[in-house]
Amino acid sequence: MSGVSARLRTGHLLRLCRYLDMAIISMWASSGRAHRTLGMAQACAGETLPGGAEEETLGKVRELLAEAREFYRAGDFAPAMARMRVAADLCSLRIIELAGERR
Amino acid sequence: MATEAEQSVEVLTSGAMAGIWEWTRSQIPAGTRIFDAHAHIGVDVDGRRMTADGMRSRMRAAGVERSIVFPLNDPNAREDFSEPNDVVWDAYERHPEFFVPFFRLNPHYPYEKEFERCVERGFAGLKLHPVSQDFELDDPPVLRLFELAAEAQLPVLIHAGFAMERVVEPLRRAFERAPDLRLIIGHAAMVELVEAARAFGDVPSVIFETSVVSAHDLYVLFNVISPEKVCYGSDIPYGDLPSTLHSTLAAARAAGLSDAEISGVLCGNIGRWLG
Numbered sequence: 001m002s003g004v005s006a007r008l009r010t011g012h013l014l015r016l017c018r019y020l021d022m023a024i025i026s027m028w029a030s031s032g033r034a035h036r037t038l039g040m041a042q043a044c045a046g047e048t049l050p051g052g053a054e055e056e057t058l059g060k061v062r063e064l065l066a067e068a069r070e071f072y073r074a075g076d077f078a079p080a081m082a083r084m085r086v087a088a089d090l091c092s093l094r095i096i097e098l099a100g101e102r103r
Numbered sequence: 104m105a106t107e108a109e110q111s112v113e114v115l116t117s118g119a120m121a122g123i124w125e126w127t128r129s130q131i132p133a134g135t136r137i138f139d140a141h142a143h144i145g146v147d148v149d150g151r152r153m154t155a156d157g158m159r160s161r162m163r164a165a166g167v168e169r170s171i172v173f174p175l176n177d178p179n180a181r182e183d184f185s186e187p188n189d190v191v192w193d194a195y196e197r198h199p200e201f202f203v204p205f206f207r208l209n210p211h212y213p214y215e216k217e218f219e220r221c222v223e224r225g226f227a228g229l230k231l232h233p234v235s236q237d238f239e240l241d242d243p244p245v246l247r248l249f250e251l252a253a254e255a256q257l258p259v260l261i262h263a264g265f266a267m268e269r270v271v272e273p274l275r276r277a278f279e280r281a282p283d284l285r286l287i288i289g290h291a292a293m294v295e296l297v298e299a300a301r302a303f304g305d306v307p308s309v310i311f312e313t314s315v316v317s318a319h320d321l322y323v324l325f326n327v328i329s330p331e332k333v334c335y336g337s338d339i340p341y342g343d344l345p346s347t348l349h350s351t352l353a354a355a356r357a358a359g360l361s362d363a364e365i366s367g368v369l370c371g372n373i374g375r376w377l378g
Contacts, residue, residue, distance in 0.1 A: 028265070063119035071114070079114040086123050089318035089350050093357050096322055103223035 006055035006098045012049055013095050016061065019044045020088040023101065030046075038069050038084075051084060057094045061087045112164035115345040124249050128166075130352040131369065132362035138370040138377075139170040139344070141260065141314040141336030144194050144202075145187045147175035153340045155194035159201060164345035168370070170337075171260070171377070173205035173230035182212035188221055192238075203377050204229045205260060210244040212236075215287060218251055223242055227377060228258040228287075234266045241273035246280045253281035258359035264290025264315065271298045284308060285376065289336070291316045291324055300328040312374060313351050314338035321354035330355070330364040 019041040026034035042065045045058060064083040071080035116124040131137070146152045149206060152175070162170060174180070174187030188206040195204035205228040206221040208214040229252050231245070238245055238262065252259045254317070263270045272294045277284060290378045291311040292299035301307040304327070311328065313321055314336030324333065343371075355365050 060119070060122075064123075067119045076114070077122075078340070078343055082115050082343050083119060083316070085315075085346045086120065086349055091354055092317065092319035093322065093353055095317060096357060 004050055006100070009049065009054050010095050010098045012047075013054065013057070013091050013098075016041070016044050016058075017088060017091045017095070020061075020084065020091060022080070024084050024088060027077070035072065036068070038065070038072060041065055041087075042069060054094070057090055060090055064090075098099065112161055112343075112345065115118070115343050116164075118302065120345060125350055127345065127349045128353055130356060130365070131166075131348075132366045135366045135369050136168040137166060137202075137335065137348075138373050139167050139337045139339075140287060140312045140334045140373045142170045142172050142339040143175045143341075145174045145177050145190045148178045149176075151175065151340045155202070157196055158194070158339065159198055161339065161344055162201060165348070167337075167344055169201055169203060170339075171203045171205055171228065171373075173228075173260070174207040176232065176235040176341075180207075180209065182209060183214065183217040184208055185217050185220070188226075192224060192226070203227045205258075206363070207232070208248065209236045210242060210248055214244075214248065215251075218248070222255050222257065226257075228260060230260045230262075232262040234262060239273055240270060241276040246277060249277045249281040249284050253283040253285070256283075257286070258285040258287055260287040260289050260312065262289045263295075264293045267293065267295075270295045271302050274299075275302060278303075278306070286310070287312050287334070287376075290314055290338075291320065291333070296320055296324055297327055300324065300332075304328045304332060310334050310376065312336040312373075313368075314347055315342040316350070318350040318354040318357075322357050323349060325355055325358035325360060330360050330368055331372055333368045335369050336349045 023037040023041045026037040035037045043059045047066055063088040068083035144153050144155055144158055172191055174184060174191055177185045177187035184207045191204050195202045204226050206226045207230045208217060233240055287306045288311045291313055311333050315338045334352050337344050
């Protein structure tokens, strides 16, 4: 454990989820700024928390976003969107996990 | 326009997706014969397309045994969707052991003749898309169509996902008119997921389908409804098998579903409806 609180971890992942959602919606809507919103998500994912907290999740998200951006740039929507969906799912389920309650 | 390469399973399971796919496969309970309850064959006005052979190759590569298939919002649909319905039927005849054919209609136009033709032909269900065909689920012609489907004991899969605002209230009216309606709620009612679970979670003839629903939505769904009321879908070519299987399995595991419950979501629950 890095000593970073669950609240801070959750707050940071919520930020990332928001930018991922913006990028996903932009891609779906074929917005001319989709590549920009993808870049915003990638920039947010590139940030690190103190002590390397949440690096396991963030590392996977970074790899997925980098490839998503390449596929999207090349016009390959499906593999780009698959990676965006998985990145968003990893983030949101990690937030649920941090909430500390299981069924 | 989507290319064959873009849709191939390889680009969806390599690179950063390789570990995701490996985890996803490891979470599929042994002996589960995956049944995809939501996929399209044909051409869409937005340029997306999927062939029968393309669908089969994706199913084979991802280990999916059967798929419900129906038309896209086809530019050649005219008023009755007969041409795209024929494309789906042709796909079914070429791969009868793998495809379960549903037909599609536009409630804005007279649909009785095409409905009868498709029922007589042996289609297994009906697909309706309120956003693409611009109707509400409680418009009078739609309620009449629900009655016809119930009389024919034909399951109806409705789009209840992206761009839908009203799902539960109009569906209550549908069940008042057609209590025996067998309904597959596509995309799990998305924005009204919790209310839909409350309204229809105990209705035996309703099942919630998961395609392109985010994992956190599915986590909520699995916590507010019996897993027996949920079935997996991909929404190919809008979704894909690896990422939609990942979201369903990740949410199911986070919600604490057992292997038996997950197997039901992936195949058994919809299998009980369609054999």
